[in-house]
Amino acid sequence: MQGIVATIVYTAASLLAPLVLMNIYHGRKTQQQVTAYDDTMPNPNQKPYRKLTHPHKYILDILLGFIFERFIPLGKIGDYYSDSKDIPQKSKGRTQESELNSLEKFRVKIERFEYAIHVFFCFLWNWSLMFNQSGDNLIVGMATVPRNPNILKEWGIVQDHNLNGKMSFQDEGGDVEIEVTCPSSLVKGLTQLRTNGGGLFCRKLIRCCSLDELKLDLSPSVPILLWMHGGGFTVGSTRDFSSKLAYELCNNPCDEKKQKGQPIILLSINYRCAPEKPFPASVIDCLSVAEFLMEKLNSPIHIAGFSAGGNLASVTAFESMRRYPVGKLKSLVAIDPALSPMIYNLKSYQMNVLSSSFCPPSFLIWSWAKYLQLASDCDISKYREELEKSCIFTASSSSSDKAEGTPNPLVRLLCPYSSVPKELRLSHAPRIIVKTSSGCPLEDDGLHLIQQIKEAGGSVVALRGKGSHGIATVLDIKSSNEFISQWASIIWP
Numbered sequence: 001m002q003g004i005v006a007t008i009v010y011t012a013a014s015l016l017a018p019l020v021l022m023n024i025y026h027g028r029k030t031q032q033q034v035t036a037y038d039d040t041m042p043n044p045n046q047k048p049y050r051k052l053t054h055p056h057k058y059i060l061d062i063l064l065g066f067i068f069e070r071f072i073p074l075g076k077i078g079d080y081y082s083d084s085k086d087i088p089q090k091s092k093g094r095t096q097e098s099e100l101n102s103l104e105k106f107r108v109k110i111e112r113f114e115y116a117i118h119v120f121f122c123f124l125w126n127w128s129l130m131f132n133q134s135g136d137n138l139i140v141g142m143a144t145v146p147r148n149p150n151i152l153k154e155w156g157i158v159q160d161h162n163l164n165g166k167m168s169f170q171d172e173g174g175d176v177e178i179e180v181t182c183p184s185s186l187v188k189g190l191t192q193l194r195t196n197g198g199g200l201f202c203r204k205l206i207r208c209c210s211l212d213e214l215k216l217d218l219s220p221s222v223p224i225l226l227w228m229h230g231g232g233f234t235v236g237s238t239r240d241f242s243s244k245l246a247y248e249l250c251n252n253p254c255d256e257k258k259q260k261g262q263p264i265i266l267l268s269i270n271y272r273c274a275p276e277k278p279f280p281a282s283v284i285d286c287l288s289v290a291e292f293l294m295e296k297l298n299s300p301i302h303i304a305g306f307s308a309g310g311n312l313a314s315v316t317a318f319e320s321m322r323r324y325p326v327g328k329l330k331s332l333v334a335i336d337p338a339l340s341p342m343i344y345n346l347k348s349y350q351m352n353v354l355s356s357s358f359c360p361p362s363f364l365i366w367s368w369a370k371y372l373q374l375a376s377d378c379d380i381s382k383y384r385e386e387l388e389k390s391c392i393f394t395a396s397s398s399s400s401d402k403a404e405g406t407p408n409p410l411v412r413l414l415c416p417y418s419s420v421p422k423e424l425r426l427s428h429a430p431r432i433i434v435k436t437s438s439g440c441p442l443e444d445d446g447l448h449l450i451q452q453i454k455e456a457g458g459s460v461v462a463l464r465g466k467g468s469h470g471i472a473t474v475l476d477i478k479s480s481n482e483f484i485s486q487w488a489s490i491i492w493p
Helices: 002-040 059-071 074-082 102-132 242-251 281-296 308-323 347-351 361-371 380-389 399-404 443-455 477-491
Strands: 138-146 175-183 193-195 204-210 224-228 265-270 301-306 329-335 431-437 460-465
Touching (some): 175 281, 281 308, 431 477, 460 477
Parallel strands (some): 138 204
Antiparallel strands (some): 175 265, 193 204
C-alpha cells in the first residue's frame, strides 16, 4: 500500500515540478516588465496573479495555457513580425508554406489550431442535422458581399477620409469574403455547390460566389448569426469556435418543448487584418456586410464576436442601430471583447499580466499598435506615449469639426463604449449580452461596456465565466450553459 502511495506521489511530483519551475522562471522573467506598470495600477500593493496560483482558473485551464504557449507563443509575435518586415506580402491564392514569411507562417499555425475546433463542431452539427432532420446535412464554404469603400462617409460617421493629413482612410473596393455554414435545406442555389469528402462529415463545400447566388432561405423564422472572429485584429480566421456556438444554440433551445436542430445561418466575416490593412479596414468590411444584410435580406440578424471580434461586433451593431433605428438587428453578443486601445488603464490587465497565456499583454500591445499604425511593437512605455499623441485621439475628422472642438467620431469605431447610441432606450432595441472571463486581462473592458449601456438607459445581460480568455466559454460548463440558454431565448423567443 505504501508503495502505491509513494508511486502516486512521485508521479504527481514529476508532473508538477516542471510546471512549478516554469512558473518561477516566467515570474522572474517578467517581473522587471511588471515593475514598469506599477505606477498605473489602481492598487500598486496588489500583486499580479501567478499562473499556477491563479484563483480564477481551473487546473485544466492552467495546463492548457502552458501547452498553448509552447506551440502558439502569441507573446512572441513581435519577433515573427520583425522577421517579416522586408518580405513582400504574397498575393491571394494557394502558396507553398516555404514561400510564406514568418508572420504568415505564424498565422497558419493559429488557423490550423482553430480549424481543428471548427471541424470537430461541424461534425457534431452535421450529425445532429442528420438525426433530427432526415436527409439534411451541413454546408460550408465561402461567399462574397460587395465592399462599400465610402461607407463611413455615407453613414455620416466622418466627413472625409483624411485625418489632419496625417493618416489616410481612403479605402479600396472589391468584395468581402464570408464563411457560410448552415443546413443544406436553407440553400436553394444548389448549382453553386460541390460535394467535398463525405463519409462521417457528409459536408458540402460551396464554391466561392456572391451571397445572392446561394439563394438562402431568408424567411423570418430563420435567424442569421453574423460572426466576427478574434485574433487582435491581426491574426485568426473565420473557422474558429463560432461553429461550437451555432451547434449549441441549435441543439440547446431554452424551451424544452422545442425540437432540437433549430435552423440557423452562420455567416463569419473574413475581414482584412493589420498590419497589412490597418484601421479602419476591418470596420469597413464589417459595416459593408451589415449594410448588405440589413437592406437585402428579410431574416432577423444577430451580431456576435469574440475578443477583437467583440469590438467589431459592438461597433457594427451600434452603427447599424444609428443607421437603421427600426431594423432587423435583434441582438448583440460580445464575448471577452477588446474594446479600448488604452488597455494599460485596466485593472484586469494589470492583475493578469503574468498569467495570461491565451491573451498575453505583449500580444495585446503589439496588436493595437499595428491596428493603429503606431511604430512601437511590444514596448508598453513607447506604445502609451505614441497612443496619447495619435492623430485619432488629438484631432477631429475634419477641419470644420476641429474648429468647433468636437471629438473625433473615429474614436467610437475603436472604443465603442465611448459613445453608445441613444437608440438603446427604445423598446425595440436589440438585446445585448456581454460575457466576460474572470482570468482575462480584458474583463474590465467588458464591464465598462456593460456600465455605459446601463447609463444610456439600455438593457444588458452580464455573464461572467471562470477561466482564461476564451477558455472560460469551454471549461466553465455552468456559465456556458446559462449563456447559451439566454442567447437561444432571444433568437427563438
